[in-house]
Amino acid sequence: MIAPAIKIEDDVDLSRSYVEGEEVDFDEDVTHEFKGHRNLGYEEMPNFVKYDNSGRPTRQPLSKAICSFLNSVFGGVIYCGVTDEGKVKGLLMLRCQRQHFRLAVEDLLSNRFTPPVPKERYHLKFVPMQSHVDNPLLLAEQDPLMEHEFRTSLYCKCDKAAEMLASGREHLPKVVMEIHIEPPPEVKENQILARDTIRHLEEGTLTQWPLCKHPRIYCDQMGDAYIRTHALDRIISETTLIQLQFDRSAQFYQPISDFYQTLTDEQKRALPVNID
Ligand SMILES: [Zn+2]
Structure with a gap:
């Protein structure tokens, strides 16, 4: 797929830097993922990547971790250019390549994930190595109106x-x-809803029992949905989805129900809504 040539704002974050060869001070976990490469999807895997017996590449594309973080309540950050061991290696990404990547991520998330992912859910940051903050090549402009080709390993x-x-x-x-x-x-909305419900219970003005909002589940370009558990991207089956929604509902209603139990019978009866 070829993207039309358009000018895009550059976005190197010069307020921060990484030190090449050093280890970052956090591990891979439920919100952090390290990647030594920048292959977004399976079709971008270079020829040298090995495949296992089931025909899947041994290298995991970024799309899988992106899908996982989208479906997790905490979100997360993928660090491309940091090895599995947490060592900063960096990637050579000049301005035109950074623009390429920005467009390719948008193509993946707007056109290939289902449902399309709203732009508020993701953003990219390019953080330079400390030794290269002043390197003129970092911000050097190649052709600002270059066509880019995605969805290929070429x-x-x-x-x-x-x-x-x-x-x-x-x-x-x-x-x-x-x-x-x-x-x-929905995570923030649920927090506000739970807090407001408890306040209304406290003031005796609750007119409606709240409904827990469930975040949308996103599928990647292969039609698979993943969720982050510890440092792993786990595929969501129908059973896990039901369990997930059940757990999230329980988590939402527990504090409200706990607070309700602290009310006296008289207070409960005085509520404008019948909860029992
Ligand atoms: Zn390109």
């Missing part, structure tokens, strides 16, 4: 342009690309 024009610029140079600027996935808006 080199895009932007990669070739970057390679040409890089050839023969010793100090090339690298970045860690962070893909931030925001928690589902």
Whole structure:
């Protein structure tokens, strides 16, 4: 797929930096994922990637972790350019490649995930290596109106342009690309709803028992839905989905129900809504 040539705002975050070769001070867990590569989907896996007996690549595409974080109540961050052991390696991503990536993520999440993911749920940050904050190549502009090709393992024009610029140079600027996935808006809405319900119970003005809101479940471009458990991306079956929604409902109603139990019989009877 070829994206039309458009100019995109660049977004290197110069307020922060990583130190190449150092370890980051957190581990892979329910909200953090490290990736040593930037392959978004299966079709972008380079030829050298190995496949297991079931035909699946041994390298996991970013799309799987993105899907997991979208379906998890905490959201999460994927760090591309940090090894599985947490060591900062960085990726060579010049301006045109960063633009490519921004468009490719949008293509994946708006056109290939179902339902389409709203833009408020994700953003990218490119954070330079400390030793390259002042490197003029970091922000150097190649062709600002370059066409980009996605959904393929072939080199895009932007990669070739970057390679040409890089050839023969010793100090090339690298970045860690962070893909931030925001928690589902329903999480915040439920928190407010639960708090308001308890306040209404307290004041004796509850007119309606609240309804727990369930976040949308997103499927990736292969039609699979994942969820994050510890540091793993687990596929969601129909049974896990029912269990998940049951657990989330229980978590939502427990504090409200606990508070209701503290009311006297008289207070309960005085409520404008019949809860028992
Ligand atoms: Zn490109």
